Amino acid sequence: MSSSQASQTPDAQAPLLEIKNLQVGFRTTGGIVPAVRGASLTLRAGKTLAIVGESGSGKSTTAHAIINLLPGSGLITGGEILFEGRDLTTFTEREMEDIRGKLIGFVPQDPMSNLNPVWSIGFQVEEAIKANGIAKGRKEIKKHAITVLKEAGLADADKRLRQFPHQFSGGMRQRVLIGMGLSSRPKLLIADEPTSALDVTVQRTILDNLEKLTRETGTALLFITHDLGLAAERAEQLVVMYKGQIVESGPSREILANPIHPYTQRLVAAAPSLASRRIQSSVHKLTDLDYSATKVTEGLDLIETAESRAEAVAAAPAKAPAIVVDNLTKVYKIRGNKEPLTAVDDVSFAIERGTTTALVGESGSGKSTVAKMLLRLEDATAGKILIDGTDTAPLKGRELLALRRKMQPVFQDPYGSLDPLRNIGNTISEPLHTHRVGDAQSRRDRVHELLDQVSLPRTLSTRYPNELSGGQRQRVAIARALALKPDIVILDEAVSALDVLVQAQILQLLSDLQTELDLTYLFITHDLAVVRVIADNVCVMQRGKIVEKATTNEVFDNPRMDYTKELLNAIPGAGIALGV
Structure with missing residues (x-):
C-alpha cells in the first residue's frame, strides 16, 4: 500500500494539464481572426478549475482546443497543451482518438x-x-x-x-x-456549461456526483460556466477570460471576495445571487471597458426596477388576464410502455396583462410542455387555454397565424431553434417576412435595432448560427421573438445560456419592454435567482402539478411546501458573500 502510494507521489505533484501561451485563430477570407490570445493555466489531478467569462470570450474555444475539436476553420496557431507531460498539439488525429473519451x-x-x-x-x-x-x-x-x-x-x-x-x-x-462523458472514468473531464440546462436540485445532484468522482478516482474537472455562484461553490481555482485573454486567475473564493481586474469586478457585480438579491449591470457598454480602470460603477439595479414595476402593478386597477389556463392536462403514450405518461396534470393559472409569471420546477416537471400547449405546438388532452378571452383549441388557418403574431416564443435550445442554413439577419427578419410586415429597408433597420437591443454587433447579421457561441445564439433567438413587437412572450429558459453581464442586460431589456409595450411574460426557468428579479408571480411545478402559487415575495420569503424550500436551498452560491 505504502509503496504504491510512494510510486504515485511524483505523478500527483506534476500537473495533469498545463496550457502554455495557447493561441487559437479562425480562418476567414480576411485572414486569421484570433479567438484565444496567449492563454495559460495549470490543472492538477483530482482538482477542479472553472473558466468564467462572457459569451464569446474564448472559454469554449480553449476547451475544444485541448481535445482538437475546433470547428473546421479553427486552428491552434501557437503555444502548448501538455497532458500528462505530452504536448497534444503535436498529436496526429489517430493518436487523439486514443485520448478523447478514454482519458x-x-x-x-x-x-x-x-x-x-x-x-x-x-x-x-x-x-x-x-x-x-x-x-x-x-x-x-x-x-x-x-x-x-x-x-x-x-x-x-x-x-x-x-x-x-x-x-x-x-x-x-x-x-x-x-x-x-463520465462513462470511461476519464482522468480529465471537460464540461462546457454542464448544468446550464439543469434545475437547481438536479444541478446539485450532478455536481455532487462529479465531486465524488474527483475525490475517489482522481479525475480532474475543467468546467466552463457563466454562473459565478457555481464557480465559487464547486471549483478550487478560477480563471477569468475576456476577449480571448486570461485577465485574472487564482483561488475562486479569493477572486470573488476581492476581484482586482475591472472585468472581474463587473462579473461579480452582475452575479444573480439570492444572498445579495441583486443583479447589477454597468451603465457603460462592455466595449467601452477600460483595462486601466480600477473602479466599476454599480449602474442599473434590476431589483429596484422589478420592485418599482411591482408597485406600479399593485397600484394600477386590475386588468383582464391575458392568459388563462384552466384544468390543463397532457398525456403521452410512450412506445414500449403500457402505462401512459401524464406530463401536465390538471394545471390552472392566470396571467394578468402587463405582468410576469414564472413557472419553476425540476427538469421534467412539465413546464416546457405547458409552454408548447400555449403556443399550440402541442394539443391539450384536456382543459382550456384562453388568450385574451379566446379559446385557442379550435383556431385554424388565419386565426391561428394571428394568434402567433401576438404570442412569440423563445425556446430553451438556442441552436436547435435556429435554422443553420439562414444567416442571422434573415433569421431575425423571418417573422417580419412571414407576417408581411414592412419593406426590405424597414426590415433591415428593424434587424439592426434588435441586434443593438440584445447587445450583438450588427456585423453578425451576415454570420450563421454555427459561427456563434451558445450565448450569442440565445440572444439571436430573443431578438427574433421581439421582432413583431408581440403582446405575449413565452420564454423557455431564455437566459440560461447567457453569461451574467448579458443576462443582466437582457433582463433589464425585458423589463423595459414590458413597461413600454405592456407586454405579458410567461417566464419558464430553473434559475430561482433570476425569478426573484423578473417575476411578479410564481407557480411551482412538481411532477406535472402546480404545488405552490403566490406572488414572488411570498414564495421566496415564506415558502409553504417542502419542495419549494428544497429548490431555494439548492441555489448555488446563495450563501457565499460576493463582494466588489
Missing part, C-alpha cells in the same frame, strides 16, 4: 444538437461505451449504460433507454451527455 471526457454545451435525433438514447450511450472499449458484450454494455445514466441523475434510466432525444426534457438530455 479526456467531454460534455458539450448544447444537449439537443449533440444527440442524434433518429437514434434512441440507449443506443447512443452504448455506442460511446463500445467505442471507448469500456465494456464488452451486449449485456455488459447495457448494464454499464444504465449505471452511468443513473449516476448522472436519471433515476429511471433502465425504462428510458428506448426513448429518443425529443422525448426528453432539456435537462434530461444534458444528463445523458454527462453520463456519456
